[in-house]
Amino acid sequence: MGILQVKDINKRFGGLAALADVNLDIEQSTVHAIIGPNGAGKSTLLNCFVGRLKPDTGTVIFDGTSLLGIPPHEINQAGVSRVFQTPEIFGELTLLENVMIPAFAKRDGAFTLNAWPDLRRESDIKDKAANMLADLGLGEKLKIVAETLSRGDKRRLELAMCLVQDPKLLLLDEPTAGMARADTNATVDLLKGIAASGITMVVIEHDMHVVFSLADKITVMAQGTPIVEGLPEEIRGNAKVQEAYLGGAHL
Amino acid sequence: MLKNFVNKRDLPVFLGFIAIVLLAPIIMAPLGAGYPDLLQKFAIFGIFAIGFNILFGLTGYLSFGHAAFLGVGSYTAVWTFKLLTVNVVPAIFLSTLMGGLFALLIGVISLRRSGIYFSILTLAFAQMAYNLAYSVLTPITNGETGLQLTLNDSRVIDNMFREVSKTSLPSTDFFGLSMSGFSGFYFCAVVLIICFYISLRIFRSPFGVMLKAVKSNQERMSYTGLNTRPYTLAAFVISGMFAGLAGGLMAVTDPLAGAERMQWTVGGEVVLMTILGGAGTLIGPVLGAVTIKYFENIFSSLNDSILNSFFSFMPEPMQHVFTAVAGLFVGEGWHLTLGALFVVIVVFLPGGLMEGIGRIGKLFRRGGDDGDKKEPAAKFATPAE
Numbered sequence: 001m002g003i004l005q006v007k008d009i010n011k012r013f014g015g016l017a018a019l020a021d022v023n024l025d026i027e028q029s030t031v032h033a034i035i036g037p038n039g040a041g042k043s044t045l046l047n048c049f050v051g052r053l054k055p056d057t058g059t060v061i062f063d064g065t066s067l068l069g070i071p072p073h074e075i076n077q078a079g080v081s082r083v084f085q086t087p088e089i090f091g092e093l094t095l096l097e098n099v100m101i102p103a104f105a106k107r108d109g110a111f112t113l114n115a116w117p118d119l120r121r122e123s124d125i126k127d128k129a130a131n132m133l134a135d136l137g138l139g140e141k142l143k144i145v146a147e148t149l150s151r152g153d154k155r156r157l158e159l160a161m162c163l164v165q166d167p168k169l170l171l172l173d174e175p176t177a178g179m180a181r182a183d184t185n186a187t188v189d190l191l192k193g194i195a196a197s198g199i200t201m202v203v204i205e206h207d208m209h210v211v212f213s214l215a216d217k218i219t220v221m222a223q224g225t226p227i228v229e230g231l232p233e234e235i236r237g238n239a240k241v242q243e244a245y246l247g248g249a250h251l
Numbered sequence: 252m253l254k255n256f257v258n259k260r261d262l263p264v265f266l267g268f269i270a271i272v273l274l275a276p277i278i279m280a281p282l283g284a285g286y287p288d289l290l291q292k293f294a295i296f297g298i299f300a301i302g303f304n305i306l307f308g309l310t311g312y313l314s315f316g317h318a319a320f321l322g323v324g325s326y327t328a329v330w331t332f333k334l335l336t337v338n339v340v341p342a343i344f345l346s347t348l349m350g351g352l353f354a355l356l357i358g359v360i361s362l363r364r365s366g367i368y369f370s371i372l373t374l375a376f377a378q379m380a381y382n383l384a385y386s387v388l389t390p391i392t393n394g395e396t397g398l399q400l401t402l403n404d405s406r407v408i409d410n411m412f413r414e415v416s417k418t419s420l421p422s423t424d425f426f427g428l429s430m431s432g433f434s435g436f437y438f439c440a441v442v443l444i445i446c447f448y449i450s451l452r453i454f455r456s457p458f459g460v461m462l463k464a465v466k467s468n469q470e471r472m473s474y475t476g477l478n479t480r481p482y483t484l485a486a487f488v489i490s491g492m493f494a495g496l497a498g499g500l501m502a503v504t505d506p507l508a509g510a511e512r513m514q515w516t517v518g519g520e521v522v523l524m525t526i527l528g529g530a531g532t533l534i535g536p537v538l539g540a541v542t543i544k545y546f547e548n549i550f551s552s553l554n555d556s557i558l559n560s561f562f563s564f565m566p567e568p569m570q571h572v573f574t575a576v577a578g579l580f581v582g583e584g585w586h587l588t589l590g591a592l593f594v595v596i597v598v599f600l601p602g603g604l605m606e607g608i609g610r611i612g613k614l615f616r617r618g619g620d621d622g623d624k625k626e627p628a629a630k631f632a633t634p635a636e
Contacts (some may be wrong), residue, residue, distance in 0.1 A: 050474060077474035090467040093460070101464050104457050105476035108426065113485055115458035118258055122457060161475065 003028040003149035003200050009048060009058035011041075013222075016045045018145060019055065020224040026169075031191075031201045033211045036221035037245060042204045045221075049202075050082050063168060063227070073110045083175060087154035089161070091147035095138055095174050099129035099160050106165040109130075116146050130163045134158075136190065152183045156190075163194065170194070172203045176210050183201060188213055203217045220244060257448075258455055267533065268447055276433065282545070286601030289548055293541045294439035295500045298446045300524040300536030302493020305453060306486045307522070308531035312365065312464035315518045316373030318356065319380040320350040320491040322513030324498025325383075326391065329398045329508045336408035337400075337421045337506075339430060339438070343499045350495015351488050355378075358487035362480060365469075377518050384510035397509035423503050435504045440498060440585040446493060447537070453489070454533060462486050479553050494521075523589070527596055538604050543589065550585035 008025035010017070019041045026032045034042050047053040049060060051072040060067045067075050081102075090098050103125045108114065120126070133139055136156045141149070146157060155175060162170055175191065176184040188210055194208055195214065203212050211218065211232075218235045220228045222244040230236060235241055257265050271278065275293070281286045284293075286422055299321060307313055324346035332340040361372040381576040392398055409415050423430040425438055440449055453459050461482050463471050469479050511517075520543065528539025556580050562573045581586045600606045 028631075071478070072473040073476050073478045076474055082474055084474075086470060088471040090464050090471060092467045093463060097460055097463075100457075101460060101472075101477070102475045104461070108457075110476060110478035113458060115453045115456045115485075116454075116457050117457065119457055119460060120258065120455070125457075161471075165476070213295040 002204070003063055005059075005061045006045075006048070006049075006057045007061075009055045009060070011044060011053065011055045017224050019048070022058070022221075022224070022226060024219060026200060026202060027217070028200055029198045030216040031203060031214050033203045033205060033215035033218045034128045034221060035205065035208075035211055038221075040221040040226040040244075042221055044174055044224075045057070046082065046202070046204065047174055049075075049171060050080060071107075073248045076105070076165075077110060080167055080171065081163075081167035081169070082171040083155070083158050083162055083173060085173040085177065086213065088156045089146045089154055089157055091145070092148045093146060094130055094143050095133055095146055095149075095157055096126070096142040097158055098131055099164050100125050102146070103128050129160075131166060132160045136160045136163075136187075145203045149209065150180050152187075155179075155187070159190070163199075169201060170199050170201045172201060172205075174204055174206060176205065176207055184210060209228060254389065257451070261451055261455070264533065265451060266447065268537075269444055272570070273437075274442055276436070284545055284548065287431075287433050288435045291439050291500075291504050292548075294436065294443040295497050295504070296441050296524065296540035296544055297537040298439075298500065299494055299497035299521050300528070300540040301426070301443075301446050301450045302490040302497070303451060303521045304490075304525050304530060304532075304536040305462070305493070306424050307525055308536070309454075309459060309462035309466060310483055310486050312362070312483055313370045313488070313522065314361075314373040314487070314490075315370050315515060316375075316377035316520065317363075317490065317517035317521055318382075318492045318513050318515065319357070319377040320354055320494035321501075321517060322380065322384065322508070322510065322577060323353045324350045325512055326398055326497070326498075327509035328499040328502035329400070330391075331398055332406075332421075332423060332502070332506055333398075333404040337423045338408075339503045341408075341425050342423075342503060343442070343496060346499025346502070347492045347496040350498065351492035354488045354491020358484050358491070360376050360554070362483050362487060363573065372559045374515060377513060377515055381510055381513040381515070384490040384513055392508070395509070397507050400506050408450070418613045422508055439479070439500050439504065442496070444536075446496070447533075451533060458482075458485070476527055479515035523593055527593060527603055529605030532603070532605040535603050535605040543605065544626035546589060546592065547585060550581045550588050552582070553581035555582075604626060 003024040004026040007023055009019050011019040011021040017093060019082045022041075036042055037063065049067060050210070051067065051070060054068060062080060065078065067078070067080070069070070086204060090101065100119075100122070107125065126169045130139070130142060133142060136159060138153065138156055138160065141153075145207065146154065149157060159175070172191070174186050179187065184207065191201070191203075191214055203214060215232055218230060218232055220235060222242050227244060228238055228240050230238070271400045272294070275290050276285050279290065284290065299317070303314070303317055306421055316436060316550060318482065327346040327349040328342040331345050335341055357373065357376045361369055361376065370568070385394055400422065400602060402417060428434050428438075430438060461477065462479070465479055472479050474591045498512065501512070524539035524543050525536045526539070529535025535612070555574055558577050558581065559570065565573060578584070596603060
C-alpha cells in the first residue's frame with residue numbers, strides 16, 4: 001500500500017479525454033517520475049492531487065484520506081506540497097518572508113489572527129526559514145525581493161517554501177525546465193539529498209538525464225493514460241516508450 | 252519595556268508621528284489650518300484612511316463601500332448619546348463595534364468575489380445602506396433631516412448620575428471635558444495616535460505579512476496551506492471598525508448623523524486619500540487624508556471676488572479671463588482641482604506622496620550625484636513604511 005493511491009481517474013475537457021483510467025500507486029519514501037510527451041496529461045494529473053482540478057471519476061487517497069473535494073489549503077495541511085511549472089512565489093515580498101509564510105502555515109494552521117506579535121521576534125520561524133534558504137544556496141539573498149530573482153533562483157525559492165514545511169509528499173512539475181546544464185546538475189544533487197531524507201516525491205520531467213538519475217520508479221503516460229510503469233532500467237529499453245516519444249506528439 | 256512596545260526601527264517614525272500630531276495646531280497655523288474644526292477633520296479622516304489602508308494597502312482588495320461603516324458609526328454614536336449618555340466613551344466603543352459588525356455581514360458576502368466584482372459588491376451594499384437610511388429606516392436615521400440630539404432623549408446613564416438640563420441641548424464630553432474646540436481635536440488626536448500604533452503593529456506582525464501575501468499571490472497561499480478567506484475577512488472587519496470609529500468621532504465632535512456620510516463619494520474619497528498618500532505605507536494614508544481635506548477647505552472657500560482681487564494686477568480683460576478659468580477650479584468646483592491633483596500623482600508618483608518623499612530623501616542622501624541608479628528596484632521597495 002503506497003502513500004498515494006490513485007484509482008480510475010478520468011477527466012474530460014469538453015470532447016478531450018485529458019485523463020483516462022489513470023491508476024497509480026506511489027510508494028512511501030521513493031521518487032516516482034512521470035514522463036511522457038507534451039499533452040499526455042501529466043500536469044493535469046498533478047492538478048487533481050492538489051485540488052486545482054476535480055476529476056470526473058475516481059479516487060485519490062493520500063495517507064488514508066481522500067484528497068478529492070477538499071480545498072487546496074487542507075491538502076497542503078495534510079502534508080502535500082507542490083512546486084509549479086512556472087514558479088508560484090510571493091513576488092513583492094522578500095525571500096525570508098516568502099519562506100516564513102509556509103513555516104507559519106505549518107506551525108499555526110490555515111488561519112491565525114496573530115496581529116500583535118512582532119514578526120522579527122518570531123526567531124524560531126525566522127531561523128528555520130533562513131536555514132532552509134541557506135541550504136538551497138540563497139542564504140545571501142534573504143532581504144531581496146523575490147520578483148528580482150533569476151528563474152532558476154525562483155524555482156529554488158519555491159522549493160525552499162515547500163521543504164520548510166517538512167512535507168510528506170512533494171510534487172515537482174518540471175523542476176529543471178529552462179535551466180542551464182550546471183543549474184540542472186545542482187538541482188538534481190539537491191533533489192537527491194531531499195529524497196535521501198525520506199520525503200516521497202512525484203516528479204514530472206522532460207529531461208531524461210534528470211529522470212534516470214533521480215527516479216526509483218517511472219510511469220510513462222501518453223494521451224491521458226499510463227502506458228508503462230517500471231524501474232528505470234526497464235523503461236530505458238521499452239519499445240512502447242520509444243513509440244510514445246518518437247511516434248507521438250513529440251515530433 | 253519600550254522595546255516590546257515599538258520596534259527599534261519604527262521608533263523614530265512613531266515618535267515623529269506623535270510629535271507632529273500633538274503639535275499640529277502650531278505646525279498647521281502658518282498654512283491657515285491651525286483651527287480645531289479642520290484639524291479634527293484631518294484626524295478623523297486620517298483614522299478612516301489608516302483603517303482602509305489595512306484592507307486596500309495590504310490585501311489589495313479595493314472596497315468602495317466603506318462609507319457605509321462610517322455612517323453606521325455616526326448613527327450608533329448619536330443613538331448612544333440619545334439613549335445612554337453624552338459621555339463619548341461608550342459612543343466610540345459602540346460605533347467601532349457596529350462598524351465591525353456591519354463589515355462582517357457585508358464582508359462575508361462581498362469577499363466571495365475578488366477584483367472588480369468585489370469592488371462592485373461593496374459599492375452596491377453601500378448604496379443600499381445609503382438608500383435604506385433615507386427611506387425605510389427613517390425611524391432610526393431620521394431620514395433627510397439627520398439624527399440629532401433632542402431635549403426628550405432618555406439618556407439613561409446621564410439621568411442616573413447627574414442633573415440633566417431640560418432647557419438646553421447637551422454637548423458631548425469626555426468625563427467633563429467638552430468635545431468642542433481644541434479639547435475635541437486633542438481627543439481625536441489621541442485616538443488617531445492609538446489607531447496609528449495599532450496599524451503599525453498589524454503591519455509588523457505575521458498577520459500583516461499574510462495580508463501582503465494575499466495581495467501578492469493568493470494561489471500560492473492556498474497551496475501553502477493557508478485559508479485566504481478568513482484573512483481577507485479579518486482585514487475587512489478591522490478596516491470596518493476603523494471606519495465605524497471615524498464615524499463615531501464625527502458625531503463626537505458634532506452630534507449629528509446624516510445619510511450623506513454613507514454616499515459613495517465618501518467611500519471614493521477614502522480610496523483617493525489612500526492612493527494619493529501611498530497605499531500600503533504606514534503614514535501615506537494620513538498624509539493623503541490631510542492633503543485632501545486641506546485642499547477641500549482652501550479651494551472650496553475661494554470665490555470669484557477673491558480671485559478677482561488676486562488677479563487685479565492684470566489688465567482688465569485678462570483679469571476676467573483668468574478669473575473665469577480659475578473660477579472653475581475653486582468653490583463648488585474644487586473637485587476639479589482634486590481630480591487634477593490625483594491624475595498628476597497617479598501618473599508621476601504611482602506610490603503616492605510617500606514615493607515622492609522617498610525620492611526627495613534619496614536625492615538628498617546621494618547629494619544628487621548619480622541621479623537615479625537602479626530605479627527599477629524602487630518599484631518593489633515599500634516606500635518608507
